[in-house]
Amino acid sequence: MAISRPRSRGVPLIPLLLLILLAPLIYSVSRLRLSWAPERELGMPPPALPKRPDRLVLGPAAGQGRPDRLQCQGLKAVNKISLSSEPGEHVSFVTVFTTYSSDPAGAGKRSSDVVTVGKHFYSKEERSMAILNTFISFIQVSMPKSNVIILTDPKSKLSINQGKASILPIEGNYSRGNLMLQRIKSYIAFLELKLEEVDRVNCVVFTDSDMAVVEDLGHIFTSYPHWHLALTFRNNKGQPLNSGFVAVRGTRDGISKAIDFFNEVLKAYNLKYMKASRMLGDQLALAWVVKSYLPSAFGKFSRHETFTGEVNGASVLFLPCEVYNWTPPEGAGQFHGMPLDVKVVHFKGSRKRLMLEAWDFYNSTSQLSDMLCLILKSGRTKYDF
Template sequence: MKIFSGWRRFAFGLLLIFLVTHLFSVRELNNSKMVESRKQLNKKFDHLVLGPAAGQGMSNRLQCQGSKALNRTHSSNGRLGVDGSIAFVTVFTIYNSSVDKLDDKSSNTIVGNASYNKVDRSMAVLNVFINFIQVAMPQSEVIVLTDPVSDLSVHRHRVSLYPIQGEYSRDKLMLQRIRSYITYLDTRLHKLSQNPRNITHYIFTDSDIAVVDDLGQMFRDHPNFHMALTFRNNKAQPLNSGFIAVRGTPDAILRAKLFLQEVLKIYVSKYINASRMLGDQLALAWVVKSKPHFDASRFAKTVAFSDDIGGTSILFLPCALYNWTPPEGAGQFHGMPLNVKVVHFKGSRKRLMLESWNFYSSTLDTADMLCLILGSGRTKYDF
């Protein structure tokens, strides 16, 4: 009996060891699966992954079958009747160029048939930005405001560099952008005082946008605004600073300059801790909403409206048309309006911007390209 009892204890011990080992293995397996799942979620794809295009069956929305447009986008013929030329202005600089230009292919990224290092990637985005403008608005100028010490070289027709002294570090770039806009507007005022008939309207934008329709209609259909901002239905950040238009008259340039000076003052005094990102948009919203009796509920509708903010006549344009963001941003639930004019590849969408240009170059069809963008899904394409 004692021998049998000892054997039972031994067998029970073996069973216990087996169960503990098995449970530990299952737990480790589950943990490894969770880690792998997180890696998959955070993975940045090196190719486009198309999904269903939002807005199917909705009127006045682009309808797509894959990357083929089933209806056509509306072209505005916007330059007709516009008094003055139009120039696009963007702030752009290059970081760590001496390091990135080393022949280290380990960190290179492939998009289509091209290989990019960090400097190449930034320059590719800038060049595609220019490409889209020159297709949609071939008579427009592009002015690149940049750090005088930046090793930046752009040899393109109707493109010029305009160095402005300032602090262009990553942490201060958004702050510097407003300062550069103010400085540039000030120089335009001086030029106009010498030649008041030389009217040029200005559109200040991020360099990661694609202009897909002529924007001249904006100045023709709304002849009285000093500057234009784009808005979305977002309580904390209703205004996006990636698109700001300024009419080219002396009064409008002066009023826009004074408005941006007020935004800069609020930026520095209230939102300096957000100087790397979002501070400019928070400051814009604060200046606009601080106007007594300003009706912020208008931001919930995709209808343009005007208001006087501190003496500056501001035209508020819906992001859905003038600052539309691919899936993961404004507009993804309701598709893409047929008359969209600007696509903003902000955040993790830079690769998609280059892929879109490559697709357009092979098809020369804007509507099909917009279907490619619309169906790109919520995948992380940034590099």
Template sequence: MKIFSGWHRFIFGLLLLFILIHMYSVMDMYKNSKMEVPHKQLNKKLDHLILGPAAGKGLSNRLQCEGTKALNRTHASNSGLSLDESIAFVTVFTIYNSSLNNVNDKSSSTVVGNASYNKVDRSMAVLNAFINFIQVAMPQSKLFIVTDPVSDLSVHRNRVSLYPIDGEYSRDKLMLQRIRSYIIFLETKLQKLHQKPRNITHYIFTDSDIAVVDDLGHIFSDHPNFDLALTFRNNKAQPLNSGFIAVRGTPDSILRAKLFLQEVLKIYSSKYLKASRMLGDQLALAWVVKSKPHFDASRFAKPQAFSEDISGTSVLFLPCALYNWTPPEGAGQFHGMPLDVKVVHFKGSRKRLMLESWNFFSSSTDIEDMLCLILGSGRTKYDF
């Protein structure tokens, strides 16, 4: 028994020695492989636009691209406006004091291409890209930036004006304040029209993270009878998106649009105040529209424009697929991009793609528009 016990210990020792030698070899190989490619970082976030195949290839109702060239997009729209008509864009934008306190905080910086942005720089870069897109697509239009009077905001751009309106611009109340600001803005414009009638200026209220990629004047010429226009999508709970609202610039239409938005504000404040930071305005819009007796909500399922009288206001419903299209994360995924998109909405982290697309477009001389850039983005998720 003693001989067997000694032999057993010898075999166990050899086995243990073999395991240790093998582990050392594996660790040494792994160490050497890291030394050979020290620059390789598997988890490194991409900081620039990567173009890949554009989704929707072969589908007749989707944009077809060859590289960055659109193959089946129609020519840019003519505005169709008369000489005494013009368009002004209106957006609500402010800079928070907490952001100003962290302008030198490197932990909050974001790299896009060759540029690094802190929180304030990031917001201003998006605002400037928003202005750039408008001025390329609609160079004769004006832009009003509605802001908190105490906000340290400075913008020096042609045809761009700051429009201070008192109110609560905190993050928790911004969406609620936005509706209030729209109402005050319309009231002011209506008073000026009554005092001194002048040429007609139509207004398009938008978020500041959109890109206008075509002339939108045709909305007012092709649909001459609406007072206010909203964009819709096939979403049962939130069929209406508040990021794009158009108002005809006649006194009667401005008045009706103001009354409509006042009703939205009333519902927002009474029913959806808990959602004041986000979605409350969209829920209130849907409630006001759907509360009309016999309103056919099934029309939201088809991306075709239609009109309805809502409490005395003629409301034009425009499909988000054309006038408020949002790229899926990964941009070119799903079923591609609808034909003839006019407005691209870079919600949330997609703002990075907005900056990338503008930078790429503005630095290239052979790109007609940026839709194929957006569609061909190879990103699977944005990080902005």
């Protein structure tokens, strides 16, 4: 008599095959998740951020072989530039600058924040003052007839010992998170003061303090006589206008039109871009105002050519950033060298050490062209401040 046995259920073939095939992937993902787990879950210290160089790192000079770019042999410029011997325009350079109190717990300590440039040592607070003084020094070399006006918080403990630089306190909120918004308000307050003494006002260039003026800018007021204010543009869809350079003609009409323009920017800033108030709000508001009145301008930003247009009744001169607001890319990326006719170098972000190093190099050589080679060969590195 045959004995019946219970029938065993086999594992379905398709799920079994899937399990076999996916097993290595599941294992790899679990290992990857473990390796990426937050350090606090593993009881390990967070990985150290890559250390930025504390001295200049020289690389190849981009743009070699291009006839419209600076050519360098080492740190010697082949196609040298020289300052004009003709008397320059009397231009007032105006920048907004303030100081912030340091952490009392760190007072009196020599921390890792101290950096060395040449023979100079700078604490974290001293760096910004060194940048400001270098900004003034470059203007004194390239445009010796011009003066610098620093708009600042009346509470700021700021002192400048350079001859043609002066401090003008203007009331406002200069906190870090509000500084870009306050900058526009300070510009308006300054222009309103100047409107009362317009017969004695120079033409004005509002700039960031991390800029080096390396050639006389007076020609923009003489070669292009029919405009009220000037802006610098670049081929950048998100931020096509850079707020670090705005010029105003020193006439009653020019100042009045500039006040109206800045008020429009301020209104757009408050209504649309307060969430970006710390860094980009002013540039976004600037672009919004221009686009509202002159949308055709945006189609010309890729041509790198100077042009004019009307914005809310003001004649605006648009100047290419690659000449009047040039800055090399940080890190990797396309980099076509330095234009031969560059007038202003903008040391944005981590390039601020490079600004101090460039001034230190110029002091040792008295050659602006060679200094530009130093900037060109060092500009792609992210330095320690």
